[in-house]
Amino acid sequence: MQAVIDFQSARRTQSTASLPTASLPNARKFEVTCAACNLREMCLPQGLSGAELQRMENLVYSRRKVKRGEALFRAGDKFAAIYAIRVGFFKTALLHGDGREQVTGFQMPGELLGLDGIGSGAHASNAVALEDCEVCVLPFGLVEEISREIPGLQRHLNSVLSREIVRDHGVMMLLGSMRAEERLAVFLLNLSKRFIRRGWSASDFHLRMTRDEIGSYLGLKLETVSRLFSKFQADGLLEVNQKHVRIADIGGLEKVMGAVH
Amino acid sequence: MQAVIDFQSARRTQSTASLPTASLPNARKFEVTCAACNLREMCLPQGLSGAELQRMENLVYSRRKVKRGEALFRAGDKFAAIYAIRVGFFKTALLHGDGREQVTGFQMPGELLGLDGIGSGAHASNAVALEDCEVCVLPFGLVEEISREIPGLQRHLNSVLSREIVRDHGVMMLLGSMRAEERLAVFLLNLSKRFIRRGWSASDFHLRMTRDEIGSYLGLKLETVSRLFSKFQADGLLEVNQKHVRIADIGGLEKVMGAVH
DNA sequence: CGTAATTTTGACTCCGCTCAATTGGCGTGG
DNA sequence: CCACGCCAATTGAGCGGAGTCAAAATTACG
Numbered sequence: 108m109q110a111v112i113d114f115q116s117a118r119r120t121q122s123t124a125s126l127p128t129a130s131l132p133n134a135r136k137f138e139v140t141c142a143a144c145n146l147r148e149m150c151l152p153q154g155l156s157g158a159e160l161q162r163m164e165n166l167v168y169s170r171r172k173v174k175r176g177e178a179l180f181r182a183g184d185k186f187a188a189i190y191a192i193r194v195g196f197f198k199t200a201l202l203h204g205d206g207r208e209q210v211t212g213f214q215m216p217g218e219l220l221g222l223d224g225i226g227s228g229a230h231a232s233n234a235v236a237l238e239d240c241e242v243c244v245l246p247f248g249l250v251e252e253i254s255r256e257i258p259g260l261q262r263h264l265n266s267v268l269s270r271e272i273v274r275d276h277g278v279m280m281l282l283g284s285m286r287a288e289e290r291l292a293v294f295l296l297n298l299s300k301r302f303i304r305r306g307w308s309a310s311d312f313h314l315r316m317t318r319d320e321i322g323s324y325l326g327l328k329l330e331t332v333s334r335l336f337s338k339f340q341a342d343g344l345l346e347v348n349q350k351h352v353r354i355a356d357i358g359g360l361e362k363v364m365g366a367v368h
Numbered sequence: 369m370q371a372v373i374d375f376q377s378a379r380r381t382q383s384t385a386s387l388p389t390a391s392l393p394n395a396r397k398f399e400v401t402c403a404a405c406n407l408r409e410m411c412l413p414q415g416l417s418g419a420e421l422q423r424m425e426n427l428v429y430s431r432r433k434v435k436r437g438e439a440l441f442r443a444g445d446k447f448a449a450i451y452a453i454r455v456g457f458f459k460t461a462l463l464h465g466d467g468r469e470q471v472t473g474f475q476m477p478g479e480l481l482g483l484d485g486i487g488s489g490a491h492a493s494n495a496v497a498l499e500d501c502e503v504c505v506l507p508f509g510l511v512e513e514i515s516r517e518i519p520g521l522q523r524h525l526n527s528v529l530s531r532e533i534v535r536d537h538g539v540m541m542l543l544g545s546m547r548a549e550e551r552l553a554v555f556l557l558n559l560s561k562r563f564i565r566r567g568w569s570a571s572d573f574h575l576r577m578t579r580d581e582i583g584s585y586l587g588l589k590l591e592t593v594s595r596l597f598s599k600f601q602a603d604g605l606l607e608v609n610q611k612h613v614r615i616a617d618i619g620g621l622e623k624v625m626g627a628v629h
Numbered sequence: 630c631g632t633a634a635t636t637t638t639g640a641c642t643c644c645g646c647t648c649a650a651t652t653g654g655c656g657t658g659g
Numbered sequence: 660c661c662a663c664g665c666c667a668a669t670t671g672a673g674c675g676g677a678g679t680c681a682a683a684a685t686t687a688c689g
Contacts, residue, residue, distance in 0.1 A: 226530035269487035275536035
């Protein structure tokens, strides 16, 4: 809701600006600047002033479309840029020597991808599109350069990295000390919260990932995930129809999350 | 907390002075500068030049001793500084509503603590000393400031944050898709590798943490950890005596780690 | 429209947990 | 110095939650 309102006002502001969009070269006509992007408040430019935002425009080097099932990058790829998701869902995953895959996260519009490559110069994980996606390509050399000019950007980059660490610790807690039901409840409530920020329904949504991928993320087998969905439905917490989920009883789910047994 | 503020003003005064370290008051005589610290190559100043190292000295503006069992910081504490461990081992842990604790890591000399506070302004976890410890206090405002002057420091800070994310993903893989034996093998081999970097024995060491803490970190119960130690000993992989461990067969441990079953 | 992929459900198994008792190590105080 | 108490670690017995294997149902996609 909030995001929608911001988006609209931003558009209006821009259309009354001295340099209307229509006068820009055609190539850019359908492209959205950071300043006009409805995702900016949850993306890298979060909290920047107008002038700083303008400087940021130079950061978005290009946009890239990634088809469902394709990889934005793969483990071992040379690290050159981080990516801001504009459209679509991704999963990131590590693969262990043998076939085993560990999904390390699901990312949605406004979130950043590729941070795992900063430290070593090569990506550590695969980022695969769960549906047709579009990302902004932010060459990391530029990010560093502009960070030096805009302390707010520097601070925010640090924040994003730090928050990713905190998020990962939360997942470690989930994997290390929660039972299967709790894990799924936490997962669903987390999705719900992130959907709200994007102005989408908190309780009615479409899972872009398979049971297997959810299971991998939660340290469970797909059969267990499927059984839990059925159980939650039987308990009146959810209505599940394949990938479509409706949370029928948020409070109930939260109780499952908190329940020691 | 009060001490931090006092120190900050003291530091500013000092940083404006152009006096060489040698002329500083005796209080500093027994203190080790970054340039002279044997941990510098695995700590924040990694890869910095001599001149940059000198600038870094201003960063460490106090040292702090933490007794075994005491907390360096606790979840919820205001975030003001990051810490570089000079002496001793720490654990970091999250605690869940009820009594449940999830150990998120074990840190040793040369490693940084407190990165989890950058994003939110408050620490997310507890950092508790597993033995008598000493840390360098690096006020984060100063870190940011000096980062702007020394791009190498900025780059390295980003690297450290990114590598922490990659490390956490490794733990997620461990918790999400490895069996108990593999987890303990990975844990021991990881410790061994980090000990080597510090010039300690790769195969003969003293665990500073309890079976319960190891279990929490690995998503296992202490009894399971204890049983695994006994089993590894029976299999000729280890010699275990309470907290003292000798790895008798590194190759064997690596095979346990890789084994699908 | 047909084939492959995904999901659901059941039956059974087993790894790691729970509960419980015992041993061992270590610091404290008599 | 030893005795005591406390905490950590070990070990056993039995259980249960999630995994495995298998088959059927449903859906997605070329």
